[in-house]
Amino acid sequence: MASPFSPEIPTKAAERRFWGNLSGASQALSIASAAAGHKGLTLVICADPASALRLQEEIRFFAEDLPVLHFPDWEILPYDVFSPHQDIVSQRIATLSRLQDIQHGILILPVSTLLHRLPPASFYQGQTFALDIGQNFAVDNTRIQLESAGYHCVDTVYEHGEFAVRGSIVDIFPMGHDTPFRIELFDDEIETLRTFDPESQRTLEKVDNIRILPAREFPLNTSAIRTFKSRWFDFFDQDPKACPVFTDVSGGIAPAGIEYYLPLFFAEDLGSLFDHLPRNTLIVHDGRTEEAAEQFRKDAEQRYESRRYDRMRPILPPAQLFLATDQLFGRMNEHPRIQWQADAPPERAGAVSYAVSQLPDISIDSRLEQPLQRVQSWLQSNAQLRVLFCAESAGRREALRELLGRISVRPQEYDDWNSFVKADQTPGLIVGPLDDSVLLDDDGIAIVTENQLFGQRIRQTRRRDKQKTNPDMMIRDLSELQEGSPVVHLDHGVGRYMGLQTLEAGGEVNEFLVLEYQGNAKLYVPVSALHLISRYGGNEEGAAPISKLGTDKWAQAKRKAAEKIRDSAAELLDIYARREARKGFAFDKPDEDYERFAAGFPYEETPDQQAAIDAVIEDMCSPRPMDRLVCGDVGFGKTEVAM
Secondary structure, eight states: OOOSOOOOOOOSTTOEEEEESOOTHHHHHHHHHHHHHSSSEEEEEESSHHHHHHHHHHHHHHOTTSOEEEOOOOOSOTTOSSOOOHHHHHHHHHHHHHTTTOSSEEEEEEHHHHHBOBOOHHHHHHTOEEEETTOBOOHHHHHHHHHHTTOEEOSSOOSTTEEEEETTEEEEOOTTOSSOEEEEEETTEEEEEEEEOTTTOOEEEEOSEEEEOOSSSSOOSHHHHHHHHHHHHHHOOSOGGGOHHHHHHHTTOOOTTGGGGGGGGOSSOOBOGGGGSOTTOEEEEETTHHHHHHHHHHHHHHHHHHHTTOTTSOOOOHHHHBOOHHHHHHHHTTSOEEEEOSSOOOSSTTEEEOOEEOOOOOOOOTTSSSTTHHHHHHHHHTTTSEEEEEESSHHHHHHHHHHHHTTTOOOEEOSSHHHHHHOOOOSEEEEOOOOSOEEETTTTEEEEEHHHHHOOOOOOOOOOOOOSSOGGGBOOOGGGOOTTOEEEETTTEEEEEEEEEEEEETTEEEEEEEEEOGGGOEEEEEGGGGGGEEEOOOSOGGGOOOOOTTSSHHHHHHHHHHHHHHHHHHHHHHHHHHHHTSOOOOOOOOOHHHHHHHHTOOSOOOHHHHHHHHHHHHHHTSSSOOOOEEEOOTTTTOOEEEO
């Protein structure tokens, strides 16, 4: 990778270098340069999750030739009674899997994530298997294998960790993949493998093989449950039958927040991310790492003290779940290290202070007769500099090109950072995720971002896509059910939940949910089939229309509902087809005044809010008649868009 930075890189264990005076984009540039010169993995440790996300994007901009991995934080607090989102778990497991094969690349994570203990490396390897075209595929055996790896059997696959079996077709959404896969069988052999869209359920592309990773970061098979029950008494003296966590795990259910009971699932000691790193790993960390690690330790201990006396939900001490600060730096000293910081480096051997400075105020001021006067004056007085203007998107690049054209500045467009470094023409224009401008004094390069031109604003961090399923009607934990409450079984209709009962079936003793229907008829549902049960959505639970077993009324009701949905959809299609034929008034696209107005918004838009804003602007600029209702809910920005 071409780079104006040529850093000296340590090569021996415990050897250290100190880099100072790094601010703005120069942090990512220096790390990318070091990673390019190091023949191995570079581990980047940030002080907090927000810094890790920012550096991930910026380093990927400068190191386009290297794979840049991110090991995300769970995004839950220590000892929370919530579990991390499946998309986060998927990314974590996929990153650990890629570390087994990566030869040259970058891994980024916050120090709080690095402090969490992980299952032994052998766990991930033992739960991974591959599927190839032409391979023998026994549906029953594969189903058992998938359930052992933490996958849930559902009717329709939408999210990571789900699979569905429909005759000779098996759908699965493996962890670590962006799309689910459809397996088509010919007898007991895999005939085709295709990706498909979970929304439309339409197949997309053919693939040759699939690598199935575990769906959870802990096992929940018979052996693991036995280990959990045995090790429970090593840590707690409470009656296990009074603890919902113990009861759920004993029944094969993973309750929310089970991740903080991880040591109970393994007979051996837990590991850490360091166990997954190659021997020739270079560690580059923020100078605030130790301070951030100590703060995390204090927060974890404080939460432990406030929750440790709950007899219904006992918790493990922090030492069982997190690395201590001295343990962290002990493992870090097994590798060469570079410490970077924004201020001057300590006066020690191996310290380097980079010649990096901030740009003056060159922001655009619409109140002036010539809004770009400051930019023009700065360019004229710094003609010797190579200037690169950085836009946030392709659309913003064109708007920025038009603005600069007003002062007769016509920048050369570049596809990537390397192309600009190698070229001689200036100024340049590029699309990149850089927040802060920076001046590389020794190299005569100035990077000017939109934030510098339009004024600083809150960084719009990338969030996960919203859940595509409605979580309100799902039952994830038996504690959500009360005896006598109406519930809906997917295949048998509305019944009343009457509690749990232990029965022997097929030579095995398991727990079953007891559902009561008309005529006191009972239906016994194994706890492993909890996904078939959902809440009753009616207002009056006491007047719920209880179904009758052994009839086809429920199937008829579902069929009639589907027919009504199709009829309503046909009417809506007719209405909107006639509206599409009409012509409305098209407004001009927002100009730079609007962009400056939007940049001054002091808060971060939620995904729903940003989607509503973009959709309304698109409608207003379209010649089609506008037909959109935006509904806002007071609280956490739960804006919904209805068309």
